[in-house]
């Protein structure tokens with residue numbers, strides 16, 4: 001089969017590999033029907049994910065059809081259409097029992113697919129702990145509708161869940177990349193008084209304004225003044241930092257009102273400064289990522305009910321054979337790209 005493979009730093013290549021096989025009783029083999037490219041794939045390509053193993057098939061956002069299951073897999077069967085979870089988790093350890101699946105203590109736990117074990121930019125993928133890692137897609141939900149359920153929608157949903165947004169809140173979302181927009185989609189479900197999205201790219205600000213006219217957009221240079229002018233208590237009640245820029249963490253807590261919650265979803269390239277003397281008395285609550293991706297069934301229900309629609313994020317479509325082109329467009333943010341769908 002064809003598999004897009006991490007060869008060495010800076011180099012991915014489409015190579016022929018044998019089809020994956022069941023290795024344990026809780027595995028499933030999924031025939032990938034649709035996949036996507038995530039910014040984390042680019043982090044692997046650029047060598048900033050040290051635990052990524054050269055030679056592995058990349059890709060951790062995908063949907064497909066169950067081809068084969070191990071003897072102990074109970075919740076999915078051959079022929080089921082499924083969304084694949086970015087995270088591998090056992091479901092039984094201390095952390096899994098608390099829903100903190102990102103910290104599953106299993107050796108395969110956490111982000112393994114397309115990083116430490118073969119992922120889904122390929123025709124087939126082996127999914128360990130298939131009962132946890134696969135969610136059946138309702139018949140009325142298309143592959144494209146379900147494509148982001150296991151990764152960026154899971155992230156947005158989790159970020160909103162831990163941020164405890166209330167009806168009177170002003171919510172500031174920093175960053176309107178794919179994960180920022182998914183966070184926005186999930187935040188809108190809470191119907192807060194107002195949502196402000198801060199984004200540097202004019203193209204992405206326009207995307208947000210066009211698709212979500214009820215949302216205010218602002219550029220970073222005037223974000224703080226804008227939030228102060230458009231909030232009821234001297235800053236945002238909830239800030240979600242999804243940008244991960246050089247100065248966006250500082251912006252996040254500066255735009256928060258006293259006693260606000262600041263949720264850090266972003267991954268940073270560099271350490272960030274927490275200037276406690278400057279924020280003394282502001283009594284902020286900080287919450288940090290990564291995603292506990294255990295809400296996929298709920299997200300699929302919301303998609304089925306028409307409450308979440310991530311289809312507008314798919315701006316480009318490519319066959320697996322042309323995935324290198326898809327990477328070029330995605331990596332260089334050409335042609336207004338938000339997300340790419342890869343058909344196999």
Ligand SMILES: [Zn+2]
Pocket residue numbers: 038039040041060061086151152
């Ligand atoms: Zn990802």
Ligand SMILES: [Zn+2]
Pocket residue numbers: 089090091092093094095096097103104105106109
């Ligand atoms: Zn676990």
